[in-house]
Amino acid sequence: MQRYSFYLITLLIIDLIFAMTRKQTIICSVLSATAVLAAFAFFNFIYPYHIHYQEQMQMFRFGGDYFRESVAVPGGLGDWLGGFLVQFFYYAPLGALILALLLGLIQMLTWKNMEEGSFAAYPLSFLPSVAMFLFLCDENALVTSPIAIIASLTLTFALMKVKRTGLRSIITIFLMPVMFFLFGSVSILVPAVVAVRSLLRKEDRKTLLAFASAASVMAVVIPLTARECSPYPLNRLAFGIHYHRYHNAIPLLVWISVLLVPSAMLMAAAFRKDRMIFASLALFIIPAAGLAPIFTDMDKERLFGYDFMTRMGQWNKILSTSSRHTPDSPIAVECTNLALAKTEHLSSDMFTFFQNGPAGLLPEFTRDHFSPIPTGTVYYHLGMINTAQTFFFEAQEGIPDFQKSARLTQALVKTNIINGDYEVARKYVRALKQTLFYRKWAIENEKLLDEPALINKVPEYAYLRSVRIKEHDFMFSQEEMDSMLGLLYVENSSNTMAMDYLLAWCLLRKDLDRFFECHKLLKEGYDARHYQEAVVLYWALTHDGPEGMPSFVTRNTASSFARFISSVQSGRDEESMMKEFGNTYWFYYYYRFK
Numbered sequence: 089m090q091r092y093s094f095y096l097i098t099l100l101i102i103d104l105i106f107a108m109t110r111k112q113t114i115i116c117s118v119l120s121a122t123a124v125l126a127a128f129a130f131f132n133f134i135y136p137y138h139i140h141y142q143e144q145m146q147m148f149r150f151g152g153d154y155f156r157e158s159v160a161v162p163g164g165l166g167d168w169l170g171g172f173l174v175q176f177f178y179y180a181p182l183g184a185l186i187l188a189l190l191l192g193l194i195q196m197l198t199w200k201n202m203e204e205g206s207f208a209a210y211p212l213s214f215l216p217s218v219a220m221f222l223f224l225c226d227e228n229a230l231v232t233s234p235i236a237i238i239a240s241l242t243l244t245f246a247l248m249k250v251k252r253t254g255l256r257s258i259i260t261i262f263l264m265p266v267m268f269f270l271f272g273s274v275s276i277l278v279p280a281v282v283a284v285r286s287l288l289r290k291e292d293r294k295t296l297l298a299f300a301s302a303a304s305v306m307a308v309v310i311p312l313t314a315r316e317c318s319p320y321p322l323n324r325l326a327f328g329i330h331y332h333r334y335h336n337a338i339p340l341l342v343w344i345s346v347l348l349v350p351s352a353m354l355m356a357a358a359f360r361k362d363r364m365i366f367a368s369l370a371l372f373i374i375p376a377a378g379l380a381p382i383f384t385d386m387d388k389e390r391l392f393g394y395d396f397m398t399r400m401g402q403w404n405k406i407l408s409t410s411s412r413h414t415p416d417s418p419i420a421v422e423c424t425n426l427a428l429a430k431t432e433h434l435s436s437d438m439f440t441f442f443q444n445g446p447a448g449l450l451p452e453f454t455r456d457h458f459s460p461i462p463t464g465t466v467y468y469h470l471g472m473i474n475t476a477q478t479f480f481f482e483a484q485e486g487i488p489d490f491q492k493s494a495r496l497t498q499a500l501v502k503t504n505i506i507n508g509d510y511e512v513a514r515k516y517v518r519a520l521k522q523t524l525f526y527r528k529w530a531i532e533n534e535k536l537l538d539e540p541a542l543i544n545k546v547p548e549y550a551y552l553r554s555v556r557i558k559e560h561d562f563m564f565s566q567e568e569m570d571s572m573l574g575l576l577y578v579e580n581s582s583n584t585m586a587m588d589y590l591l592a593w594c595l596l597r598k599d600l601d602r603f604f605e606c607h608k609l610l611k612e613g614y615d616a617r618h619y620q621e622a623v624v625l626y627w628a629l630t631h632d633g634p635e636g637m638p639s640f641v642t643r644n645t646a647s648s649f650a651r652f653i654s655s656v657q658s659g660r661d662e663e664s665m666m667k668e669f670g671n672t673y674w675f676y677y678y679y680r681f682k
Contacts, residue, residue, distance in 0.1 A: 112207040116199075123214060124192040127221060131184035135384070137392035138227050139184060143177035144495040145333070145457070145487055149522035162314050163232065163272025166239070167330035170231040175494075178525045187224060190234040191217045197241035198349055201248075201281050202356040209356035216348040222383040223341035227392070228333035228488070233274060233342045236331075240267065240277035241349070247282055253291045256282065257299035264306045265313075272328045273311065277346055279303035284350045288357060334488045341383075387417075394423040395462050399495070403427040414442050419462050421448030425592070426466050434588045435616035438595075440671040445681040446596045449589065452566050453479065457486035461496070468503070470586055471555035471576055475564050477503035492519070494526050501533055506552050510537050555583040569593055570602060577609070584613070591619065598677055600626040615640040621673040624649045649674060 131139060148154075148171040158168040173190075177183030199213035220237070223229050243263065250256040260282050267275035283300050311325040318325070324335055331339040390413060397406045406427035415421045424441050425448065428434040451463050464479030477500065484496040497516050504513035514537050520530035536543050544550045557575060564572070570593055576586035587610065594603035595618065604626050607619060620641050627637050634646065652674045655665060662679055669675045 109207075116207070116210050119210065119214075120192060120195060123195065123217070124188045127191050128184050128188035130380075131187050132181050135225070135389055136180035136184070137389050137396050138225075139177045139180045139187075140396045141227050141392045141458075142174055142231075143183065144493055145491060146171055146174055147492040147494040147497060147519065147523060148172055148175040149519065150524070151522045154522070159270075161318055161320070161329060162269050162325060163236070163328060163330045164270070166232040166236045166271040167230075169235050170330070173231055173235075175524055187231075190231070190238065191221055191224075193238050194220055194234060194241070194345075197238060197245060198352060200245050201241060201285060201349070202353050206356070209352075209358075212352040212356050215352050216345045218379075219341050219345035219348055222379055223339065223345065225380070225383040225385075226332075226341075227385075227388060228337070229339070229341075230331055230333060230489075232272070232330040233328065233339065233345075236271035236274040236328075237277060237345065237349075239271050240275050241281065243267065244278050244281040244285075247278070248285055253286060253295045253299075256286075257295060257302075260299070261302050261306060264303065265310050268310050268314070272330060273326055274328060274331070274342065274346055276307055277349060279307070280346075280350050281353070284353050288353065330489075391417060391419055394420050395458075398423045398426060398462055398465050401430075403430045407431070407433075410441050416442060416444075418444065418447045418451040419459060422451055422466055423462055425449050426469065429585050429588050430469065432584075434592055435613060435618055437671075438592060438618055439673050439676050443596060443676055443680060446569070446593060449592055449596055450566075450569060453482070455482070455486065457483050457488065459483075460486075464499070468499070468552070470573070470589060471552055471557070471580075471583055472564075472572070473503050473506050473552065473556045477507070478564070494520065494523055498526060498529065501530075502549075505533065505536065505543060506549055506556065508540075510540065513537060555580045555586070570599075570606070574606065581611075595622055595673060595676075596681065598681070600629065615642075617645075618673050620645045621649070625674055625677060628653070648672070 155168060158164045158171070161167075173186050174183075176186060195214050195217040198216050199210060202209065202213060216237070220234050223233070224231075247256055247260055247263075250259065260279050264275070264279060267278055279299075280303075283296065283303065286296050286299070311322060314320070314325050315322050320329055327338050328342065329335070331342050390409070393409065394406060394415075397403075397409070404427075406423055410420070410424040410427075415424050421442065421444055425434060425438065428438055428441075450466060451459070453460060453463070460479040460483040464476045464483065467473075467479060468476035480496050480499045480503065484493050484500070487493060497520055501513050501516045501520065504510070504516070514534070517530045517534050517537065520526040521534070523530070536546065536549075544553065555576065557572075557579060570590055573586050573590035573593060576583050577590060587606075590606055591603060591610075594600070594606060600622060603622055607614060607623070610619075613619075623638055623641055624645055627634065628649070631637075637646075648669075652665075652669050652672070655668070656678060665675060665679065
């Protein structure tokens with residue numbers, strides 16, 4: 089199989105070289121290389137966190153059982169191959185290179201299937217790749233569809249080497265159900281491209297008409313038959329099972345890409361003069377440059393970036409990102425606050441960044457496959473291991489295409505090891521041992537399960553075991569968050585992050601009475617900037633004068649508060665107040681989370 093693939097690729101390159109003059113070959117090669125490099129640059133430098141998001145939504149495993157489960161459904165081989173490639177998205181540059189090469193292969197194979205296409209028509213071969221590029225900008229677009237298109241175009245190129253029209257037609261009809269079962273409904277490209285190429289060759293019309301009729305009948309019969317043999321509804325079989333993460337979504341851009349292949353072939357027949365290259369080039373540039381901003385979502389990219397940086401513990405990078413782009417979603421804010429806590433700046437710099445209330449510290453559970461992940465990570469670092477485990481498990485079970493996540497499986501190994509549930513952890517470890525990039529980590533943790541005494545020698549596990557709730561048991565409640573955080577600190581006063589979060593929770597809820605009560609428990613860090621600001625405000629709201637105010641409140645803080653209150657009473661507008669006092673708790677208390 090590998091030798092056959094090598095010969096086929098070699099044949100493609102030789103054909104491309106000798107089909108045009110040397111100058112034209114160089115120009116076309118430069119165009120193709122530029123497009124591949126542009127795609128790589130986009131995914132690697134502009135959209136890298138979409139790459140990481142794709143990787144964490146699956147767990148490709150090397151094993152016979154996984155392979156048999158994958159290929160047992162229509163389009164299963166394409167799905168298996170897609171999963172094989174996506175596992176390399178663990179490294180964003182490698183994932184970007186894979187996507188760029190897939191797009192480049194689609195373009196090259198489209199060109200090779202353009203029957204006697206002239207040099208002027210070369211840019212038309214980019215159109216299917218452009219549509220596929222726009223599709224892949226969707227974070228839930230699966231790599232299965234470009235693989236299916238490449239497989240279909242490769243087969244078509246090979247079929248056209250069969251000179252006899254009748255024999256070629258019979259082979260194509262025979263291969264249609266095979267390709268459907270292996271790569272899904274996109275394989276309709278095979279008879280479509282064979283028919284168009286045969287038409288452009290001006291082969292026998294009666295034979296072509298018979299072939300087209302038979303192919304049309306097969307295109308209807310195959311999904312109907314598959315419906316009887318598989319548990320999938322007809323609409324999913326018709327539009328593709330493994331092309332999009334959400335099964336109820338119709339991957340329109342995939343089918344536009346499919347349609348553009350024969351369309352480009354037909355248009356190529358009209359471009360016979362080299363002076364027309366500028367017109368055909370415009371058809372490539374305008375969609376790529378004009379439509380890309382519509383199909384990209386930089387807000388999601390930043391969101392995925394926060395999640396990835398949290399996963400990797402890049403706390404300073406999170407704060408740097410939040411300084412450049414104001415975090416305006418609960419997930420972005422909670423990741424920023426976690427970074428502040430991990431760098432011990434939550435109590436002094438929290439209100440330097442945008443805060444949207446308690447939901448930006450510990451958001452409520454949302455039943456989807458992404459938002460529980462960063463929230464669960466916060467609970468994990470706090471030492472609320474059972475809550476973190478629930479969030480990770482629910483996120484994994486919520487993945488729309490019922491995949492398992494290697495990242496979340498790894499997280500579940502950790503929580504079960506910390507809780508002492510070794511057999512459950514071992515089950516997850518066995519799955520991770522079948523992966524490529526998580527195998528080494530899984531083997532190391534399997535040794536810990538074989539010798540539990542070694543677990544406390546791992547700093548992460550030892551610390552979280554020491555700070556997690558052990559003496560008390562409680563049902564998780566968002567409304568009782570202050571009590572749960574308080575228990576964490578009471579059981580282990582070294583869990584300073586729990587106290588930081590407790591006081592931050594009170595401040596964000598504007599519960600100054602509770603804040604003042606909990607603040608008294610602090611032995612260190614009680615004089616942090618935001619704590620001073622909260623105490624001054626609390627004193628002003630509950631006392632007639634400054635007499636008796638705690639001594640740790642500095643004169644500078646008190647005078648700043650006096651200026652703030654004077655400005656509020658004078659009726660200054662919010663914008664000017666934000667410029668002078670936007671990084672204080674007082675501004676949040678009066679102007680935010682109303």
